[in-house]
Amino acid sequence: MKTPARTAIIAGNWKMNFGPLQAATFAGEILSDLVPLVEASSHIISIICPPAISLAAVQHAMREQYHQRIELGAQNMYFEEKGAFTGELAPSMVSELCTSVILGHSERRAYFGESDELVNKKTLAALRHGLRPIVCIGERPDQYDAGQTREVIASQSLHSFGRLPAEHVKEVVIAYEPIWAIGTGKAATAEGAGEVISYIRQLFGEMYGDEAALAVRILYGGSVTSDNIGEFMAHPDIDGALVGGASIKPDFVEIVRKTIETVGM
Numbered sequence: 001m002k003t004p005a006r007t008a009i010i011a012g013n014w015k016m017n018f019g020p021l022q023a024a025t026f027a028g029e030i031l032s033d034l035v036p037l038v039e040a041s042s043h044i045i046s047i048i049c050p051p052a053i054s055l056a057a058v059q060h061a062m063r064e065q066y067h068q069r070i071e072l073g074a075q076n077m078y079f080e081e082k083g084a085f086t087g088e089l090a091p092s093m094v095s096e097l098c099t100s101v102i103l104g105h106s107e108r109r110a111y112f113g114e115s116d117e118l119v120n121k122k123t124l125a126a127l128r129h130g131l132r133p134i135v136c137i138g139e140r141p142d143q144y145d146a147g148q149t150r151e152v153i154a155s156q157s158l159h160s161f162g163r164l165p166a167e168h169v170k171e172v173v174i175a176y177e178p179i180w181a182i183g184t185g186k187a188a189t190a191e192g193a194g195e196v197i198s199y200i201r202q203l204f205g206e207m208y209g210d211e212a213a214l215a216v217r218i219l220y221g222g223s224v225t226s227d228n229i230g231e232f233m234a235h236p237d238i239d240g241a242l243v244g245g246a247s248i249k250p251d252f253v254e255i256v257r258k259t260i261e262t263v264g265m
């Protein structure tokens with residue numbers, strides 16, 4: 001069931017697109033449409049997640065066209081506080097600019113060897129620093145074909161967002177992103193995604209109790225566009241979307257607009 005407390009989240013994962021110059025231009029363009037839209041509905045938060053090097057540029061654009069429910073997110077971070085970790089970002093650095101951080105994206109798991117255990121450490125570190133972790137889980141195409149979705153989801157859930165401190169569990173956001181749907185144009189059906197998301201909510205309830213399960217926001221990700229967002233948002237258990245390809249196009253604004261049509265003003 002959707003509850004009013006579960007404000008919808010539409011997050012845009014720009015992935016490795018737009019350096020600071022392009023990011024500033026694109027952010028300026030979409031913010032001029034996004035700000036009045038988000039202004040009109042108190043039931044939505046939009047989070048823009050540019051590459052790390054472009055965070056400051058996008059933050060600057062957001063200050064010029066400000067709305068408190070348009071937030072900045074990072075795509076990754078490390079869990080250590082500081083030190084000799086060349087190329088990494090510490091949670092305290094991310095929290096200077098961002099409210100949120102995507103963790104355990106399937107591309108990080110596949111290309112950079114991130115394990116559930118590492119994702120768990122990062123999730124705990126994010127919460128310690130007041131960052132909202134957006135923890136990604138999802139099955140590979142071969143696991144989907146073999147009918148192992150639930151097994152994979154159960155294991156990833158337990159190990160990626162297990163052991164969270166009780167006072168912070170409600171701040172976690174989970175993104176269910178079946179890998180076969182990412183960047184393929186073959187989105188899951190709202191029914192299929194909804195079924196897995198309801199299962200994740202059930203698992204979360206087993207770990208942290210019914211109240212936490214009712215509060216936790218679970219997003220769908222994988223080939224979301226303005227054409228299919230309405231169907232996903234109509235599902236009672238789907239609280240928003242993590243958008244990749246369409247987030248670096250004006251279609252992102254349309255996705256937010258369609259979401260508001262579903263969640264109301």
Ligand code: PGA
Binds near residue numbers: 177183221222
């Ligand atoms: P996509 O990516 O919308 O391009 O499928 C989603 C994601 O990877 O978060």
